[in-house]
Amino acid sequence: MPAWGRFRGFTVIELLVVIALIALLAALLTPVLYSARRAAQRTVCASNLRQIGLAVRMYRDDYQELPPYLSAVHGYVGDSRVFVCPVDPLEGKHQVRDTLGDAFRLEGDYYLRSGVSYTYVPNWAIARQLGWWEAGPPYGAGKWDELTPLAECHWHWARQFHPTWQTDRVTGARGWVLVLTLNGAVRRLRAEMPPEQFTPVLYR
Template identity: 35%
Template sequence: MTVGHGTQQPANAVVLPLVIAPTAVLAGLTLPALAKAKEKAQSISCVNNLKQMGLAARVYATDHNDAYPPDILSMKNELTTPKILICPNDPNHKATATLTWDNFDPSQSSYEYVTRGLTESTPGVENKVLFRCRIHGHTCLGDGHVEQKNSRVR
């Protein structure tokens, strides 16, 4: 920086650390909060997926004499996309952009179909776990509601 009659001042050497240091401190404080918010958003998306799966299972049962589907793939007419069957936090399935029912394998699902062979009239069906997220541990019960686990995402 030139001041007055062409003399050089070492102002940049002083100003630069004064600008960088607070910026680095703010970034250090903000990034963990952003990571936590992203983790929470992924958990909420997982719960939404389970709710859609529970609704799909109940719609399937309505169309099939009150019997829940024999497997996850049987619900493909009730689910708009197989992407619903992938938890957003599943490290094994980050590339879901090209996923369709034609190239989906049920073993790719992040969700476990826990209780098979139920019907809408099974005693206590509303309290039986239908689906469980392998990542978060959230569960979808027979009446379609989802119970969230409060543990940290693994």
């Protein structure tokens, strides 16, 4: 009898072992691929915020004041998609109003129909209460000068962002808030940190 004739195929046990190994590999790789995708999305978002920061500086040079809302600088950016974060589930079309003040921090598609994902901190009532910004425009000096938060992205939290979040909703959140400062840099903050405890020392 030739040697190949003695091959009887795989046993059920052997097949199960192979299947278990494939499942194990998939389980090991999925979080790696997932976190790589999240990191790539953060990179795109930080690039968006940097371009917006540049546009805000140009706007400020031309008008000697900060814009009344974030998308007012859209004439200074080449592509209005920079206002939309890649992880924002509504792609910037929020129509969210800040009921605590006359302005709203997340303008959504109110001014720019293609939408805005980012918070405009000078219009955020909590930021005004905490003295980060004086009401405007024109806005007073930021509390920490060039390190004062100007715009933020909250969409990278593990927990779903809620447009009317209060401090208690932040508890247990895990992830990063990307912060554009007045000097045009983009830094990171832990998402669970309450606004009252913020100082620029905590930037990463």
